[in-house]
Amino acid sequence: MDGETVRICEVKTIAQGKGKLIRVSYEQRRRDGERQQRQREVYDNGNSAVILPYDPDRKTVLLTRQLRLPIFLQDGTERTVEACAGKLDGEEAERRIEKEVREELGYKVSKLERLLELYVSPAAIMEQIVFFTCAYSPADKVSGGGGLKEEGEDIEVVEITLEQAAAMVANGEIVDAKTVVLVQYLRGRMQAATRS
Template sequence: MKERLRIVARKIISKGYGALERLTLDYRRRDGTVQRLERELYDTGDGAAILLYDPARGTVVLVRQFRIPAYIKEGRESLIEVCAGRLEGADPQTRIVAEAEEETGFRVRNARRLFEGYSSPGGFCEKLTYFAAEYASTDRVGDGGGLAHEGEDIEVLELPLETALAMILSGEIVDSKTILLLQYARLAGLMEEKQSAS
């Protein structure tokens, strides 16, 4: 075997919200030996996430919604998250702008692409594109809340960034993409952008 990896067999186990697939592969290790591995991959499609922030007031927009894994695992009735959604064939920027308005009710004017990352690459194919965008209270064009026909029942939260960061430490915010974007906001100094520009 010359290549590092050879897929021996692939089988779709289940197809619903996403596709669950079992793979058998031969993997050449760094020492040159070949090892047969079996892995299962779950693919729900790629997505995008955005942090809406108001540097003038020091606030961020988050959403609270029901998530079945958190309920089954810990009995949590909801999670607090940044706005996010699956791409469903659209490019990340177009999709996250539409998703933000559906979920939060805020019109996004300038979504700035930050970076991409795999959510949980040990078994999930999903890759997220992360964005940030400034907002102001005048950008509110609707109530948000998501789409009822998609089973969404979303509460919109507007919080000071410092409160949201404290909620990570208290365990109120446990969603990885949200933690990542809130920490990015702190490290990148997003709340100081307005002051330094003036």
């Protein structure tokens, strides 16, 4: 996996649980031509998908509220509002996110719109996230959602207007980067559509 400017010297697994923490020693050729030895820790917890379902008639979105231990440890917030997401675990992104919407939000959705693929924290995390949106309506509800207890999920479904979600981003109530991207993307699209 060597590239034009990077040569991997050693990859060592430091810890492995749900994800894997590795230490990579590598040589990097700088822009000035000098070679520099570097070392970095990288966390690989797998790729994922995220979705923000939107009801165009009621102008609402579906979000989740749940415990995110890193955020709790950082600032004491016990339940974080964010978009529905899940690890791909080898599945196609579209198929996986449909399952996550059913498990977490309690809705059966179709006609997913794949928006973009991003790395949210590329300096230290290998995870690539596929972003989606889709239309939904109350008729698509098939259960109360809440996630899978056997996976430790205890998810509250939050249905609010897109404008309320944008206000929560603006006032710091929504701090999850992937959710911020989706809310702002969808809001920009809706504003552009109303101007047309």
